[in-house]
Amino acid sequence: MNPKANKQFAQHWLHSEQALSEIVTAANLQQSDRLLEIGPGTGALTRQLLPQVQSLVAVEIDRKLCKLLVKKLGKVDNFLLLQGDFLSLDLDKLLVSFPNFQQPNKVVANIPYNITGPILAKLLGTITQPRVPAFDLIVLLLQKEVAQRLCAQPGSRTFGALSVRVQYLAECEYICDVPAKAFSPVPKVDSAVVRLRPQVVQPPANEPKYLETLLKLGFASKRKMLRNNLKSLVERDRLTQLLEQLDIDPLARAEDLSVAQWVTLSNQLQ
Numbered sequence: 614m615n616p617k618a619n620k621q622f623a624q625h626w627l628h629s630e631q632a633l634s635e636i637v638t639a640a641n642l643q644q645s646d647r648l649l650e651i652g653p654g655t656g657a658l659t660r661q662l663l664p665q666v667q668s669l670v671a672v673e674i675d676r677k678l679c680k681l682l683v684k685k686l687g688k689v690d691n692f693l694l695l696q697g698d699f700l701s702l703d704l705d706k707l708l709v710s711f712p713n714f715q716q717p718n719k720v721v722a723n724i725p726y727n728i729t730g731p732i733l734a735k736l737l738g739t740i741t742q743p744r745v746p747a748f749d750l751i752v753l754l755l756q757k758e759v760a761q762r763l764c765a766q767p768g769s770r771t772f773g774a775l776s777v778r779v780q781y782l783a784e785c786e787y788i789c790d791v792p793a794k795a796f797s798p799v800p801k802v803d804s805a806v807v808r809l810r811p812q813v814v815q816p817p818a819n820e821p822k823y824l825e826t827l828l829k830l831g832f833a834s835k836r837k838m839l840r841n842n843l844k845s846l847v848e849r850d851r852l853t854q855l856l857e858q859l860d861i862d863p864l865a866r867a868e869d870l871s872v873a874q875w876v877t878l879s880n881q882l883q
């Protein structure tokens with residue numbers, strides 16, 4: 614029997630064997646992999662991952678669950694469970710005290726959805742400060758709407774500032790849908806598995822700070838044309854001319870531009 618889920622920690626236990634196996638397959642595990650799992654919960658995913666890799670470090674905030682998990686899994690040499698808030702923990706520093714657990718190269722997790730944004734920022738870094746060293750691969754179970762935004766194509770309904778920010782830092786692949794009924798308790802939202810390959814887009818922005826400013830202004834007012842949103846930064850005629858040169862419709866809105874186009878625009882303007 615699984616313990617009662619605690620809402621405060623966004624706990625929803627994944628019980629679908631199919632979803633679990635899709636996550637594991639997406640991670641393309643190698644025996645040499647060192648994994649990081651955020652929020653192992655009752656260990657449904659942990660148990661499948663452990664036998665296939667060199668090591669697994671899991672961070673779980675819920676003290677009660679940590680005790681239960683240790684009891685459930687027994688003594689496993691390649692498993693390190695850290696109790697704490699993933700967002701405030703300095704993993705790189707902590708792991709220095711555990712010589713058998715080097716820096717993880719992959720992340721595989723069914724994360725707490727209420728802190729998805731900050732988790733992504735911690736795993737990938739930001740446009741101005743991409744995470745170093747980058748993970749080789751990140752496989753996450755996320756709220757479906759967020760997964761769609763991460764993997765969206767420019768010009769589509771779901772493409773927005775988050776898409777640009779994340780796609781600047783990683784290649785994003787939509788793996789599969791996971792229905793709400795795959796969890797207990799059943800959440801209000803559907804889910805999806807995504808696979809991210811951290812890699813700053815090439816060529817990168819010459820001035821990442823400027824690109825950040827451009828994105829902030831460009832996406833500030835949703836339905837407006839880009840040239841109106843950017844008018845405090847660039848003169849309208851100059852922008853129109855530049856957009857034409859770059860083969861972008863001068864009437865385009867922020868969500869019509871691809872990451873590569875944002876980078877070119879930033880490099881040309883600054």
Ligand code: SAH
Pocket residue numbers: 622623624625626627628651652653654655656657658672673674675678697698699700722723724725728
């Ligand atoms: N991986 C499990 C549980 C997913 S629910 C499964 O698939 O069944 C999300 C998990 O994240 C819960 O165990 C919750 O306690 C944990 N969690 C929530 N906030 C956290 C935080 N800030 N740091 C680490 N773990 C957290």
